[in-house]
Amino acid sequence: DTAVSQTPKYLVTQMGNDKSIKCEQNLGHDTMYWYKQDSKKFLKIMFSYNNKELIINETVPNRFSPKSPDKAHLNLHINSLELGDSAVYFCASSQGGTMNTEAFFGQGTRLTVV
Amino acid sequence: GQNIDQPTEMTATEGAIVQINCTYQTSGFNGLFWYQQHAGEAPTFLSYNVLDGLEEKGRFSSFLSRSKGYSYLLLKELQMKDSASYLCAQGGSSNTGKLIFGQGTTLQVKP
Numbered sequence: 001d002t003a004v005s006q007t008p009k010y011l012v013t014q015m016g017n018d019k020s021i022k023c024e025q026n027l028g029h030d031t032m033y034w035y036k037q038d039s040k041k042f043l044k045i046m047f048s049y050n051n052k053e054l055i056i057n058e059t060v061p062n063r064f065s066p067k068s069p070d071k072a073h074l075n076l077h078i079n080s081l082e083l084g085d086s087a088v089y090f091c092a093s094s095q096g097g098t099m100n101t102e103a104f105f106g107q108g109t110r111l112t113v114v
Numbered sequence: 115g116q117n118i119d120q121p122t123e124m125t126a127t128e129g130a131i132v133q134i135n136c137t138y139q140t141s142g143f144n145g146l147f148w149y150q151q152h153a154g155e156a157p158t159f160l161s162y163n164v165l166d167g168l169e170e171k172g173r174f175s176s177f178l179s180r181s182k183g184y185s186y187l188l189l190k191e192l193q194m195k196d197s198a199s200y201l202c203a204q205g206g207s208s209n210t211g212k213l214i215f216g217q218g219t220t221l222q223v224k225p
Contacts, residue, residue, distance in 0.1 A: 031211045033212070041218050042215065042218075045212050048212060
């Protein structure tokens with residue numbers, strides 16, 4: 001039983017394309033996140049949703065659009081992909097957006113833009 | 115911004131003890147986390163400190179000094195499977211659950 005699952009695990013696509021990454025959590029958590037891990041392994045937050053409401057948007061280009069149809073799902077759509085978007089994208093969830101608690105991460109989506 | 119500093123790489127011997135240090139900016143402190151990440155895998159939670167002192171969990175312990183903006187992760191009786199990156203992360207000041215990560219310390223355990 002995977003707690004946080006994201007698909008696909010690998011994604012190779014050409015510059016200019018539009019792609020989506022899906023994430024689902026079965027932990028009953030209220031808060032979900034998208035993090036980006038670059039080639040230097042820095043994990044940086046992109047977005048956070050609490051009960052389907054956007055609460056964090058960390059100066060991410062508007063080509064990136066998160067969507068949360070319900071509190072168990074947080075998808076990430078990327079328009080007009082650029083070479084610099086190549087990275088590993090991690091979805092995560094935690095209980096409650098008003099306190100710092102342990103976050104559970106998905107297995108990551110390795111995006112390669114060619 | 116919030117800067118988190120930790121060594122980039124460390125090497126240790128199987129069976130030994132290793133200490134991975136982390137310093138962070140004290141303004142807006144909201145807890146200090148340690149995560150383990152094996153190559154190609156997701157980060158997994160190891161520990162959380164919000165008060166000063168040592169938290170022990172089996173072979174792993176984490177220490178926090180809020181006045182010094184300093185934490186360390188102590189790994190005892192090292193095993194080969196402990197070879198991984200260890201990520202120090204600070205809880206975001208707005209209490210949103212956001213984590214601010216350091217660049218991680220890659221630990222290599224040798225026989």
